[in-house]
Amino acid sequence: MKLVQVAKQRLQMLRENGWEPLFEEVSRFCNVFEIEVPNIDSKFKARGRLVRKGAEITNFHHYRVDLFYTVVDMQLLKLNNRFSESSTELLLCVACLNPSNMFGAYDKRKLVRLAELYPADFSIVDLVSLDHQLATYIIDMRTSDEFTSLTSIAALAQQIVKAKKNIVYPMVYRLIILALTLPVATATVERAFSAMKIIKHRLRSKMSYACLNDCLVPYIEKEVFDSIPNEVIMQHYQKMQSRMQSL
Template sequence: MYASVLEVLEIVKEECIHDQQSVEAGVLINAMESFDFVLTLHLMIDILGITNELSQALQRKDQDIINAMKLVQVSKQRLQMMRENEWVPLLEEVSRFCNVFEIEVPNMDSKFKPRGRSVRKCKEITNFHHYRVDLFYAVIDMQLQELNNRFSESNTKLLLCVTCLNPSNMFSAYDKGKLIRLAELYPADFSMIDLVSLEHQLSTYIVDMRTSEEFTSLTSIAALAKQMVKDKKNVVYPLVYKLIIFALALPVATATVERAFSTMKIIKHRLRSKMGDAWLNDCLVPYIEKEVFDSVPNEVIMQHYQKMQSRMQSL
C-alpha cells in the first residue's frame, strides 16, 4: 500500500496539469519518504491495533458492558507494556522498512535537527531522546490519559455495578450491595422507601431467577429484560426492572450521543452554517437511523408526500 501511494503521487507530480496539485504531491512524497513519517505510521498502526477491539465494542449498540470494561483494562495494560518493552522492536521494524524503501535512518546518538526550523532555537537533544521520549512516550501517554479520563474511577464503578445484572453463568456476577449502590446514583427515581424495598426485592429476585429455566440460559442484560417482560416479571419486580432499563440505556445513550455529534459535523458544515435547529434535526434523524429508513419503501415515501398537498401531477 505504501509503495502504491508513492507511485500514484509520483504520477500526479509528473503529469498533473495544475501546478498547485503537482507541488502538493511533491510535498506529500517528501513527507512520506522521511523517517519521522515511517516511525509515526508504524506507531499508529500498533496503537490502533491495541485499541481496535475496545473501539469496536464501544461503538456497538448492543454493548456487552463486562467485556467492554475488561477491554478497557486490557488496552491500558497493553499500552503500558508497549511503553516499557516495545521501543526497540518498533525501531528495528521501522529501520527494516526504511532500508527496503531506501529512506535514511538517522543516527540515534546524533543531535536532533528539526525539519523546517532553526537549529539554534531548538533545545539540544539527541535523536534518541526526541523519537523515544517526545514522540513514542508522548503518544502512548496521551492514549493512556484519554482512557483514564473517559473511564475514570467513578465511571468504572458505575459500569461495574451495572455488570452485576448480567445473567450469564446463572447470574454469577450478581452482587446485591453493588446494585443498591447503583440505585442510589438515581435519587430522583429511587426514594429511600424504594431503596429499602429494593433490598428485599433483590433477594427474592435472584432466587427466582436462578431457579427458573427460562432465565438460567440467558447471556445478556438485553435478553434478561425481554424475558422478564415476556414472563411478566417486570410487574413482579418493578424496581429491579427499572435498574435493568437504566443499565441498558446508559451505554447505548453514550454511543448514540457520540454518533450524533460526529454526524452533526457532516450535516452542518461551513456551507450550511445558518441551518436552523428544526431543519438540522430533520436531516440528522434519517442519517443516524439509516437502518430504519432503509427499510421504508420509496413508494411509501412518495405516497406520503403526494398526500401532504394537492399536486399538478402524481409523483
C-alpha cells in the first residue's frame, strides 16, 4: 500500500512538472531519427477523422491537455478507484495478520478494526472477546517454535488448526478465515462479471439464468473442468435417463 501511495504521488508530480522534460525528450528523439516536430504554437489539424466544428486549438493544447493530462488523470483515477480509502484500510488491517518476521506487522488495534468492518460476523461481545484473545495470541505465537517460520496467512491458518489453537483462540481464527476468504470472493466475482460479458452477448441476450449459470461455472473454473476426462463426462450424460427420454 505504501508503493501505491508512492505511485500516486509520482503520477501527480508527473502531471504538475513532467510535461517540459517529456517534450524535450520527445523532441530529441525526433531529431535523432529525423522525424518532423510540429510547431507547438500552430493550429492543430486532426488526421484520419472528420474535423468537428468548434473552437480552434493549438498543438500545445492538444498534446498537453488532450493527451498528456488525459492519460495521467486516467491512471490516477484507476488507482483511486481500485485503492479507495475504504479498501486501503481493509488491506492494511488484513496485512497485520501476516506471520512473517515473527509477526512483525501485528497491530491489535487494526485487527479489531478489521472485525468492526464486518458486524454480521462479529458482535459487540465477540469484539470484546477478540480484544482479549489477541493480547494472548501474539505472545503465544511469538514464543512457539512451530509458528516462527511461517510466511503467509494461509500457512498460519493451517498451523493453527494443526496445533489446535483454533479452539483456544476461536475469534482470532474466525478473523484469519475472513481474511483468507476476502480475496477469493472478490476475484471470483470479478471473473464472473468478465465471463458474463463473453458468454451472454448480443446474439445470446435471451439466455435463461439457469443456462447462463451452467455456462459460467465451466468457463470460470477452467482448470477444474480441464482435469476431468471427456470419457467421464460422456458416461455422466449417458446415465441421465430423464434427459435421454426428453430428447
